[in-house]
Amino acid sequence: MTDASKTDAPDTDERVKEMSSFRRSLIRPELGGMVGTIAVFVFFLLFAFDSGMFNSQGVMNWSIVSAQFMIIAVGACLLMIAGEFDLSVGSMIGFAGMMIAVFGVVLGWPMWITIIITFAICIAIGAVNGYIVVKTGLPSFIVTLAFLFILRGFTIYIPQTLENKTIIGGIRDAAEGDWLGAIFGGKIGGGLFEMLGNAGVIATFERGSRMGEPVVDGIPMMIIWAIALIVFGHVLLTKTRFGNWIFAAGGDSEAARNSGVPVNRVKILMFMFTAFCATVFATCQVMEFGSAGADRGLLKEFEAIIAVVIGGALLTGGYGSVLGAALGALIFGVVQQGLFFAGVESSLFRVFLGLILLGAVILNTYIRRMITGER
Amino acid sequence: MKNLITSLVIGAAVLTAPVAATAAGHSELKYVLVSHAPDSDSWWNTIKNGIALAGEQMGVEVEYRNPPTGDIADMARIIEQAAASAPDGIITTLADFDVLAGPIRAAVDQGIDVIIMNTGTPEQAREVGALMYVGQPEYDAGLAAGIRAKGEGVTNFLCVNHAIQQPTVGERCRGYADGLGVELGNSMMDSGTDPAEIKNKVLAYLSANPDVDGILTLGPVSADPTIAALQENGMAGDIHFGTFDLGEEIVNGIKDGTIAWGIDQQPFLQAYMPVVILTNWDRYGVLPGNNINSGPGFVTANGLTKVEEFAGEYR
Numbered sequence: 086m087t088d089a090s091k092t093d094a095p096d097t098d099e100r101v102k103e104m105s106s107f108r109r110s111l112i113r114p115e116l117g118g119m120v121g122t123i124a125v126f127v128f129f130l131l132f133a134f135d136s137g138m139f140n141s142q143g144v145m146n147w148s149i150v151s152a153q154f155m156i157i158a159v160g161a162c163l164l165m166i167a168g169e170f171d172l173s174v175g176s177m178i179g180f181a182g183m184m185i186a187v188f189g190v191v192l193g194w195p196m197w198i199t200i201i202i203t204f205a206i207c208i209a210i211g212a213v214n215g216y217i218v219v220k221t222g223l224p225s226f227i228v229t230l231a232f233l234f235i236l237r238g239f240t241i242y243i244p245q246t247l248e249n250k251t252i253i254g255g256i257r258d259a260a261e262g263d264w265l266g267a268i269f270g271g272k273i274g275g276g277l278f279e280m281l282g283n284a285g286v287i288a289t290f291e292r293g294s295r296m297g298e299p300v301v302d303g304i305p306m307m308i309i310w311a312i313a314l315i316v317f318g319h320v321l322l323t324k325t326r327f328g329n330w331i332f333a334a335g336g337d338s339e340a341a342r343n344s345g346v347p348v349n350r351v352k353i354l355m356f357m358f359t360a361f362c363a364t365v366f367a368t369c370q371v372m373e374f375g376s377a378g379a380d381r382g383l384l385k386e387f388e389a390i391i392a393v394v395i396g397g398a399l400l401t402g403g404y405g406s407v408l409g410a411a412l413g414a415l416i417f418g419v420v421q422q423g424l425f426f427a428g429v430e431s432s433l434f435r436v437f438l439g440l441i442l443l444g445a446v447i448l449n450t451y452i453r454r455m456i457t458g459e460r
Numbered sequence: 461m462k463n464l465i466t467s468l469v470i471g472a473a474v475l476t477a478p479v480a481a482t483a484a485g486h487s488e489l490k491y492v493l494v495s496h497a498p499d500s501d502s503w504w505n506t507i508k509n510g511i512a513l514a515g516e517q518m519g520v521e522v523e524y525r526n527p528p529t530g531d532i533a534d535m536a537r538i539i540e541q542a543a544a545s546a547p548d549g550i551i552t553t554l555a556d557f558d559v560l561a562g563p564i565r566a567a568v569d570q571g572i573d574v575i576i577m578n579t580g581t582p583e584q585a586r587e588v589g590a591l592m593y594v595g596q597p598e599y600d601a602g603l604a605a606g607i608r609a610k611g612e613g614v615t616n617f618l619c620v621n622h623a624i625q626q627p628t629v630g631e632r633c634r635g636y637a638d639g640l641g642v643e644l645g646n647s648m649m650d651s652g653t654d655p656a657e658i659k660n661k662v663l664a665y666l667s668a669n670p671d672v673d674g675i676l677t678l679g680p681v682s683a684d685p686t687i688a689a690l691q692e693n694g695m696a697g698d699i700h701f702g703t704f705d706l707g708e709e710i711v712n713g714i715k716d717g718t719i720a721w722g723i724d725q726q727p728f729l730q731a732y733m734p735v736v737i738l739t740n741w742d743r744y745g746v747l748p749g750n751n752i753n754s755g756p757g758f759v760t761a762n763g764l765t766k767v768e769e770f771a772g773e774y775r
Contacts, residue, residue, distance in 0.1 A: 142544035150537050166512035241650065250627045293569030293589065300570060370533055376558030401690035416480040422623060425541050431525050432499060 088414035112456055114397040114405060116451040118412030121395060121441065125416050128314050129423040138426035141287035141301045151418025152311035153366060154392050155411050159318040160309075160362030160411035166322070167355040168335030168402030169218060169225040171211075173232035173344045174389055178382025180236040181207045181367035183244060186253035186377035189260070196263035210236070211360025215353035225356075233386070241379040257375030269310075269365070269374020272303025307369040311411075314362065318407035331355065335402030391438070392417050395445040397452065404453065416441065465493055465672045470587030489520040489549075489742055491735060492542040492625040494553035496579065496626075497556075498530030500653065502772070503679055503705060503727065507578075509773055511551075518739040530625075536563045543567035549738040551731075554580025554588070557628060575742065578727070579628050584749045591747060593731050596725035600630035605676065605702055605723055606639015607700035612720065614640060614674030614700045617647055618665055620683040622658065624650040629678055632704060634678050636740045649684055658685035663693055674700040680707035687713045706759060711771045714761055724767075725755030727772045 090283030129138060137143045143345050157174055164171055167402025181203055214232055218225045244253050260266030278361040281287045322328040333341035334351045342348045366385075371377050398405025420441065424434050487669065493511050493535035497504045505590040508524050515522040525542065532555055540563050541714075542550050550567055554560055554576050561584075569573050569588035576585040576593045581617070585593035612617040617640060621634035630648065637644040651658040651663060666672060676692075677683040696718040703710055713719035713759045733752055741747050759767055767775045 137545040140544065142540070145540045146537065146544050238481045247626075250630070252556055252627050253560070254556075257558070288570075290566075290569040291571040293565070295566075295569050300566070308614050374533055374536060374559040374562070376556060378532055378556060378559075380529075380531060380623060381533055383531050422537070425525055425538065426545055428523060431528075434528065450672075 098131070109140065112452065113158050114452070114456070115409040115412060116452050118398070118409040118416070120417050120448065121445055122412050124424070125419050128378055129419065133423055133427040136426040136428070138423060141281075141299075143426065145301045147419050147422040149305055149424050151415045152308040154388060154414035154417050155311040156307070156314055156366045157362050157385060157389040157391040158396070158410040158414040159314045159407055160359035161330060161386075162393045162396065162398055162405055163322065164355045164359045165390070165393055165398050165400070166335045166402060166405040167331045169352055169355065170229060170339060170390070171214065171356060171359045172226065172229040172386045173236055174215065174359060175209060175241065175382040175385035176233045176236035176364035177210070178367045178385055179240040179379060180372070181364040182371045182377035182381050183240045183253070183379065185368060185371050186256055187243060187247065190253055190255045191247050193259075196260040197265035199413055200265050200269070200368060200392050203368070207360045207364040208357045211357040212353055214360070215254045215356030217351055218356070219349045244379065252376055252377040254376035256371050256377065266372055269306055269368040271306050273306070273309065275303040275457055278302050288297055305369075305373065307373070310365050310369060313423075314365070315407060315411045332403055335404075337403070388417065390444055391442055395442060397449045399453070413445070423450065438447055462468065465718070488721070490547045491520060491522045491551060491738055492545075492547045493522060493524050493577075493731065493734075494535060494538050494542060494552040495524070495526045495537050496530060496532060496549065496553050499526070499528050501530075501681065503681075504775060505772065507674020507731040509727045511735055513774075514732045514735035515624040518736060520739050522735055533676065534561050534605050536560055539563040543570055543572060547572065548742050549573040549575065551575045551577055551734040551738070553578045554584050555628065557584050559590050564590070571740060575738060577730045577734055579626070585751070591741065592737070593751040594730050594754060597633040597754065598628050599635040601704070601723060601725065601756040605632070605640045606636040607637075608638070608700055608721075608758065609674055609676075609700060610640045612679045612700055616642070616671050617674040618662070618669070618674060619648045620651050620662060620673050620675065620677045620682040620686055621648050622651050622653050622678060625770045632678055633676065640674075653681055655685040658682055659689045659692075662686050665693065666693060672699070673734060674702070677703040678711060679703070679705040683707070683719075684709040686737060687718055690718060706767060706775055707772055708771050710770050711764060714759065715764060717761070720760070721754065722759045724757045724759050724775070726757060729754040729756070
């Protein structure tokens, strides 16, 4: 009798619903993001194909804008899955950039020390954010909103007090030849692009000191950082025990705590990671542009949250995907720059963004119900 | 799924309308104007009208682009984007030389003609390889305002700065202080851009500093709430009040005596002239030999009719 039942049903479990492998591979949190990405690219291929959007310069343009969104979206995504928000991301970007300018230019410290100290300060502020949220039980919405103002205020006050101005330049000169500066502000693959330029695959400059050089002369480190952070975030979330803790902390923190998940530690670490991502964004930006301004990063926190939500994460936590957030960021970047290429009146960008957000959220809700089986 | 498709279709309909409209024109030349102004800054409406009129008269296509939040780093991306779409010319402001010089120089090297308008200096325009600069040198305009205000009896002033993040705009306050011959000190106020906040900050400053006898505002964003503040505390017409730029409220203020004068940098010219110059340069190869100063021009209660008629539209 026991033998018979074993042979009849070797590996099946009546609690697990049967699902075809096709359906299982299709129905994922990222599905909405994938559908949206395809739709957006089809749209712009139809309406902006010959506008320069898909030549080397155009591709680099929307890639780097998307990469910017991706860097902050990865942090925002993990934090949101852990059940919290960080509204101070945009102010943190401005603040981190200004710290680099103050230490590196005004005080004249070596760039690598400057960058390391800036990271330490910003991650510490992230930890303070997390600590206050965890200890007081206040909504992170309010706590980080406070830091949105505090950091923005300092970003304006510090350079005004020290230098009597709100934009500090000269960072590029200060970072010249610095090894850590190059990791954020450099470009790689220069030789390859030069070859492509010589072969006539991509356009070259027609005049000036850079005549004959390709118009795109390498892949900026910003894009490499974006890819690295996405891979890190995805592996952390889906392949490790810590990833399960993130989901648990955001899904039902009380239940997670009772089953031994260090919820507080997870949340504080995620706030620190979000601050880290914002600082990466800021460092890449000041290294590329050579100046830090008090208005940098305005509203970036919402852009990060929008990318994450387009990518299928749930605002209330416990559900989401880093790959989805990355696709959300890609959609955001392609639409923002693509509308310029398509020659659309720029004030319509917000209309379009709103429509995408609404469409994505509705679609994602259906996909989530399919996955989780909730009604 | 269906919802996404529906929303995309709606989006496509919204998008194709303006695309179709521009494609229908008989234009051969295409120019892009890139500004640093956030969507909320209504002053730039005059610029939009200026390029629309110039485009219509010259028979060319001119597009207006700006970073929605006013983030200069985003503006650099827009200039790179504009260069990638290969227009015949780019008209742009130089709000932060460090950030924008690279992208502008790359566009110039790519073979695109560039004119710097509004923000920047003639020297910086030359340095990035632009054809010319069309605008009002900020410090000089502030200095002229300060000298004039000194003659009109101002000794102690408040400068209401609604754009503290833009150093070039702050130069107006510095020039004004130098024109008066006093230290800038704490006279420059970071007012923010919210009208109610500006109004209350001005009220608070004036009651805390009763010896202030002159106010300078840097545009409609700070001038309109300041007018309201002065009307509330009864100092309207009593305290000397000068402002940069014009707008409907400012014109009314000049008329009823609240404002002594408005400094018109004539934004219309900053938008209109570059389009005309670029078109003639591309068509016939002719180019004026110098930069163009669009301002400063002092607008007082005399001769307000034209200003009033076109305030917010072309003035």
